[in-house]
Each structure stands twice: as C-alpha cells, then as structure tokens.
Amino acid sequence: MSGYLLRDDAPLSEAVWKQIDEMVATVVTKNLVGRRIVPLVGPLGWGVEVAPLSGFAGPGEGYVADTVEYLKIEQLEAGFRLRLKHLAMADQTPYGLDLGAVATAAAALAKLEDEKIIGGLVAQAAQAALGDWSVPNGPFSAVSAAIAAMRGNGFDGPFALVMSYDMYAKLASLVEHGQREIKAVEKLAEAGIFASAVMPEEQALVLSPQPWNMDMVVGQDIATGFVGNEGMDLAFCILETLVLRLKRPGAALLLS
Amino acid sequence: MDKQKIIEMLRDDMRGEQQAIIQYLAHAYALGEGEVSGGIEAIAREEMRHLDWLADAIVELGGDPDMDREPPDLSMAAPSVQMRKDVDLEQQAIDQYRAHMEAIEDEGLRRLLARIVHDELVHQKEFAGFADEFAAERDEAPEEGEGQVSERLAQILNYGVRHEYTVVLQYLYHSFVADDCELAEEMQDAAINEMQHMGWLAEELQEKGQQPAFEHHEPFLSRDAVANLEADIAIEEEVTREYSTQIPQVQEDDIQEILTRVRDHEIYHADVFRDLLAEAKERQAKAGDAAPSQEPEGSEPPAGAPDAPPIGSLRK
Numbered sequence: 001m002s003g004y005l006l007r008d009d010a011p012l013s014e015a016v017w018k019q020i021d022e023m024v025a026t027v028v029t030k031n032l033v034g035r036r037i038v039p040l041v042g043p044l045g046w047g048v049e050v051a052p053l054s055g056f057a058g059p060g061e062g063y064v065a066d067t068v069e070y071l072k073i074e075q076l077e078a079g080f081r082l083r084l085k086h087l088a089m090a091d092q093t094p095y096g097l098d099l100g101a102v103a104t105a106a107a108a109l110a111k112l113e114d115e116k117i118i119g120g121l122v123a124q125a126a127q128a129a130l131g132d133w134s135v136p137n138g139p140f141s142a143v144s145a146a147i148a149a150m151r152g153n154g155f156d157g158p159f160a161l162v163m164s165y166d167m168y169a170k171l172a173s174l175v176e177h178g179q180r181e182i183k184a185v186e187k188l189a190e191a192g193i194f195a196s197a198v199m200p201e202e203q204a205l206v207l208s209p210q211p212w213n214m215d216m217v218v219g220q221d222i223a224t225g226f227v228g229n230e231g232m233d234l235a236f237c238i239l240e241t242l243v244l245r246l247k248r249p250g251a252a253l254l255l256s
Numbered sequence: 257m258d259k260q261k262i263i264e265m266l267r268d269d270m271r272g273e274q275q276a277i278i279q280y281l282a283h284a285y286a287l288g289e290g291e292v293s294g295g296i297e298a299i300a301r302e303e304m305r306h307l308d309w310l311a312d313a314i315v316e317l318g319g320d321p322d323m324d325r326e327p328p329d330l331s332m333a334a335p336s337v338q339m340r341k342d343v344d345l346e347q348q349a350i351d352q353y354r355a356h357m358e359a360i361e362d363e364g365l366r367r368l369l370a371r372i373v374h375d376e377l378v379h380q381k382e383f384a385g386f387a388d389e390f391a392a393e394r395d396e397a398p399e400e401g402e403g404q405v406s407e408r409l410a411q412i413l414n415y416g417v418r419h420e421y422t423v424v425l426q427y428l429y430h431s432f433v434a435d436d437c438e439l440a441e442e443m444q445d446a447a448i449n450e451m452q453h454m455g456w457l458a459e460e461l462q463e464k465g466q467q468p469a470f471e472h473h474e475p476f477l478s479r480d481a482v483a484n485l486e487a488d489i490a491i492e493e494e495v496t497r498e499y500s501t502q503i504p505q506v507q508e509d510d511i512q513e514i515l516t517r518v519r520d521h522e523i524y525h526a527d528v529f530r531d532l533l534a535e536a537k538e539r540q541a542k543a544g545d546a547a548p549s550q551e552p553e554g555s556e557p558p559a560g561a562p563d564a565p566p567i568g569s570l571r572k
Contacts, residue, residue, distance in 0.1 A: 005564070007561035007562075007564070008561040010561070012561075014561070014562055017561060017562055018562065021562070021564050021565055024564075025565060025567060028567055029567065029570060032567075032570060035567070035569060035570040035571070036570045036571060036572075037571065038571075039569065039571065040568065040569040040571075043566060043568075049480065049482060049483040049486055050476065050483060050486050050487050050490060052490060052494075055473075061408070066415065066498075067473055068490075068491070068494050069473060069474050069476075070476045070486075070487040070490055070491065072476070072478055072483060221564075221566045221567055221568065222564075222567045223564035223566075224564055
C-alpha cells in the first residue's frame, strides 16, 4: 500500500515519517466523530472503488435483499507542505519539526470525513420534532419519544445521539432539582452522546448504529502520501477513500 | 449562446428520446410478435442512436449526459390509439428540435438536430401508417394473452425487466463517457443486447396479460472507466446469481429457456467486462493515475518510509 502513496520517494527519515504519522493519527482520532459511532468495514484497499448496498423487499413471500445499488467509494484529501529549511532547522536546532501544517490538514480531513458520515446520515434520516431543548425535560422527552418510535419500527439499541455544539451546550447546562438533564439523556443514548461541528444547529440525530443498519466502507484508510517537490517545499497529501451505507433507512432519525 | 444553455437543451432532448424509446417499446411488446411490432422496435433502435449522438455532443461540450426521461405514456389502449399517441410524441419532438435549432448557432449542432428531425418526420409518417392500418382492421386486439400468470412469475419477469432497463442506461452512459473507442463500442453492444433481453421478458409479461413495469434502479454513473467496469461486473454477477435462483422456480419451459439464455449472456458480459477492466487499468497505469509497477511484489519498503499506521474503527 505504501508504494502507491510514494512515501519512499520523500526525502524524509523514518523518524520524521513517524512524527508525521503520529500527528495525523492523534489529530484525526481526537476530531473524528462518525467513526466513533458507525461500524467500519475495511480497509479494503485504495483500488476498491465501489461498495454494494442492498435494497429489501417484503413482507410478501418473506423479506429479501432483492436489489443492489453500487455506491462509489469517494476519495477525501487534505494537503500540507513542509519547508526543506524547516527540516534542516529541526536537524540543527533544539526546536524540533513544526508539525502545525500537518495537524491543520489532518483536522480538515477529519471534518471532511464527518461531513460524509454524519452529514450523510442527516441527509438520509427520517424526521421528527425536536421539541423545546431550553427547558428541563425537553431533551429527555424528545429523545425518549424518538427512541420509542424507532423501537416501534424495529430498530434496536444501544442508540447514539449526535448534535451540534450549541445543542450540546444547551443540554449540558440544563439542571432541575439538582439533576443534570444530560445524565438522564445518557441513560437513553447508551451508545453515547456526541457533539459534532458538522451537525446543523438546532438539530439532533438519533442513531441505531448496528452494523446491519449502517456502516462506513473504507477503501484506503487515512494515510499520508508524498506528492512531490514544489520548489524548496515538500508537498504531502493526507487521504482516505470511503462511503457511508445506510442499509435500513429509519435507523437514523433527525430531530429538527 | 451560453454553452451551459446548449447543454441543457441537449439534455432535454435526451430525456425526450428515452421517453420515446420506452413508449415505443411498450407499444411494440403489447402488439406481440409481427411485422408492425418489428417496425416499431426498429424505430426505437433509431431513437437509441439519437440518444447516443446527443450524449456525444454533450460530452464534447463538457457536459454530463442525462439518463433520466420524461414520463412515457404506458396506458393500455387500442393499437390505433397507441399509434396516434406515438405520432403526437414525434410531433412534440420535432417541435422541440426545431426550437433548439433556432436557438443554437453552432453549425455542427444545427446539422445534427436537423438530421434527427428528418428521422423523426419519417418515424411520424410510419406511425401514422400503422394507425391507419389498425383502424382499417378495426383494431383487432392482438392475440389474447394466456391470461394466467402466477404472482411469483410476474415478480421474476418484472425483476428482469427492471434489471435490464437499469443496465441499458448504465452501459449506454458508460459508452457515452468512455475515452477509448473499443470500450465505447463494447458497452454499446452490451446495452443493445440488454435491450433485447428487456424485450424478451416484457413480451412474455404482455403475452400473459401483464403490463411490464418499465422502471429502473439507480444506474451507476461515473466518469471513471475502472469504477464503471467494476460496477458493471458486480451487477452482472449479482443478476447471474439471481437468475440462477429464479430459473428452477419457473414451471414454464419457454420462460425457463429465455431466462437461461439471458443468464448465459450476462455471464458472457461479465467476462468481456473483466477483460475491458484489465485494459482500462493498464491505460490508467500508463497515464500515471495508478502505477502498480512502482511497487514490485514482495519488495520491502526502505527504512525511511514505514507503512502509515491504520486508524481503523474508533468505536468502543
């Protein structure tokens, strides 16, 4: 796999590559939200370009996966550059290599991935009422009603709850009789409550993130490749390929 | 005129051509085998050529061919009434092409549209002739269908019609956007063959008094030849499995024979696509998009470039 990413062509030592890879891994694991919730299939390889998604028919003579749609596995990428002078400085001074550009690109890639995964779920989700999240018991009522409706439609727990940062702040600030609202909601959303920068404001997403309901197919997992020399800079690209599969529509419910 | 506007006009024309193809085929299948239905199918094939020319023109202008359609008239009526509907649809197309010819200044495109209008005028005359013929024969109903079709058999045949319709669109698009002549030709051949399958299955449904569902699944449309061929192989493998499951469930020998023949064609298509995929990958590698030869099998990466550690799932 490394060969396709031309990592061997970059004039970097193993130690510098290690620093870059660790920085990318640290930043993306801190930033990614969708991967904490949605099951992952793969990585299958960079060369794999489509993933099948079955459509179901029934009840008739029994439920059956009778159609198949082939989803294109998309490539996401974010670039960064390292100055040769900075590599020399890292060698010749005690300051170490400045990896700020690597971290910024990794955070940008994590956002792109979440736009595909969380944004994709928002776009395909069924809809329900959000209710009033500014008063105690408002979020609990809305989430419990959503979960009851999903269970009624055959979707199992544990359920996950994803919302924008402003909604998360609202939820975290609600207290009544010494009881924090978020603690009560946590009991409903056993798979966790998550805040995401890609969630639209004033919306919350309830998910039944079981592998038979949804997953993300990864071709090439997040990795850094060498693009080439650009003058006295070295250009790199952090990339991955993936596609979201919502296998049973209804496993995502958007409260808005 | 703005290039984008021209592309939109040609996309409109493509939608009309696909509407005509499906409407004419439905009318032909309803008539059962015979000289007139053969004539109508020939007209549908000409409309398919128009679709091809329009798609080529769109791609040349930097646009994306439109694989949607305007709604065809699939309602049942006496043959002369159906033929009159087709006369009207031809008139609609002629009017639209003439309006587009007036708006477009490009000489080459005007010539292309004029050529299509000429064909449509001939088709219109043929449909008018068929309508008169049927009216004179007092609209003798086509041979009565056997009228008995089990729900499962209808399901199987409609599954086939939907699949075949999907791949007709998918393969046509793949031929429109192919940057290699052999690939474009092979994909078009496959599309024509799938259209033939659609006809066989739809005719069986019509013979048994059932209206075929001329609907399709979402075709896989991309500009990437490798991705397209991978999707084409996958869909052929899927339908081969499905037909193989269905064949033993069918009691009627003639339909079993048709399904077996169609299934065997699909196996052949998958083999052809595998060869085309290998060639497409080779072309991509030469173009530098992918370079498998840069990583000799079994070679160890030098010490300076460790493998990137996988991130994997972050679920707890």
